[in-house]
Amino acid sequence: MQWILQIFVELTAFCLLAIWASNLFNIVFSLIFAPMFSLKLNQISFFGLTLQLHQKKWRTHFQKPSLLIQSNVVVDLSKEIPESIEQQDRNFNILRTGTMLILSILLVLWHKDVVTDFLLLKEMGIWETFCASFALGVLFHSLVTVGIMIYTYAVIMRRLGGYVQSLINRIRQGATFESLQVQPLSALPYKNPSRTEVMMYYNFLLPYLLTTGQPEAMRAPIQDMTTYFWHRQFIMQETMNYYWLIFYYSRFEVNPHTASYFYEKIRSVIENDPDANSKRIQAYYYYAIVMDPVKARQCIAEGLAVVDQFSLPGCERELERQLLNELSEIMDKQGLALTK
Numbered sequence: 001m002q003w004i005l006q007i008f009v010e011l012t013a014f015c016l017l018a019i020w021a022s023n024l025f026n027i028v029f030s031l032i033f034a035p036m037f038s039l040k041l042n043q044i045s046f047f048g049l050t051l052q053l054h055q056k057k058w059r060t061h062f063q064k065p066s067l068l069i070q071s072n073v074v075v076d077l078s079k080e081i082p083e084s085i086e087q088q089d090r091n092f093n094i095l096r097t098g099t100m101l102i103l104s105i106l107l108v109l110w111h112k113d114v115v116t117d118f119l120l121l122k123e124m125g126i127w128e129t130f131c132a133s134f135a136l137g138v139l140f141h142s143l144v145t146v147g148i149m150i151y152t153y154a155v156i157m158r159r160l161g162g163y164v165q166s167l168i169n170r171i172r173q174g175a176t177f178e179s180l181q182v183q184p185l186s187a188l189p190y191k192n193p194s195r196t197e198v199m200m201y202y203n204f205l206l207p208y209l210l211t212t213g214q215p216e217a218m219r220a221p222i223q224d225m226t227t228y229f230w231h232r233q234f235i236m237q238e239t240m241n242y243y244w245l246i247f248y249y250s251r252f253e254v255n256p257h258t259a260s261y262f263y264e265k266i267r268s269v270i271e272n273d274p275d276a277n278s279k280r281i282q283a284y285y286y287y288a289i290v291m292d293p294v295k296a297r298q299c300i301a302e303g304l305a306v307v308d309q310f311s312l313p314g315c316e317r318e319l320e321r322q323l324l325n326e327l328s329e330i331m332d333k334q335g336l337a338l339t340k
Contacts, residue, residue: 009126010133016067018137022100022145023069029096030073037092038082043072043236054274061272063234064265072236081172086165090153097142097149104135104142111135160193164200177319182208184217195228203240206248211319215252222248226258234265242266243281250284259289276320279303283327293336300324 030041042053048065051058075085082088108115111131117124118132156162167180182205185198193201202221209217225241234242242262249259263270263285270278283299286292303324307317
């Protein structure tokens, strides 16, 4: 039985606790240093307990229980966005990753005796096994993060992921969705993009198709997203994809089963998101799927009340205002009650 306990301790320390420690470091580091790079930590999730930052206040809500600790760093839109934001974002990631690597090396050196014995497969006690496994686990995950960062900046930024980043930069500079001239994936010169890159790209293709009056062309990317996200565990960085799925199946191809399925996967997130886009999506969902016009009207009013605080001026705010007013007009024509 001793060897079973030994293996359990090794796997727990190396594969689970080391990852949690790395994620906690990212959270603390981001809280302290992200503002120095015109960034901010806007979401944290501890095993399903989620904190969202809104107007400098943290809101707490619960998602589905999970073994993950997650966080999300975004550009701080409450301040003027510097022209060098892309470089600042890169510098922040390099500093964060480099600091974690240095700390993990120091941790291994601190436990060098037990780490050496562990690597030489010497007989060890449970505590020594835990310390060695944890230190090596933190170092391993730090090296993996370094590898991912190098791959991202040296490879992905020259692929579809780099093109997506250029679209983000253009929107930050005031470009409209129409001016982006976003093309279907098949028309782009990027060969064999990863599924993650494709899903990120859809978050720009879909609003472009919507604002240029091509809702029928949205169907293909939506179907691809539906297949990809159907059995996938929700992670914060993919929130916008879920928003588009819920909106599409509540507006253009009304499908109560599919819309409700994705809504339930992110219910706690979307219902605690105070921004105009979440209110717009909820309005369409309550109107077409739940068939609750009073709740839909409430979401429309809440969305319009905050639309000028949402994201970037221009394209995003105007799109949200247009879609909220569009639903309001639809409900007016149908004579749906404004109040209970």
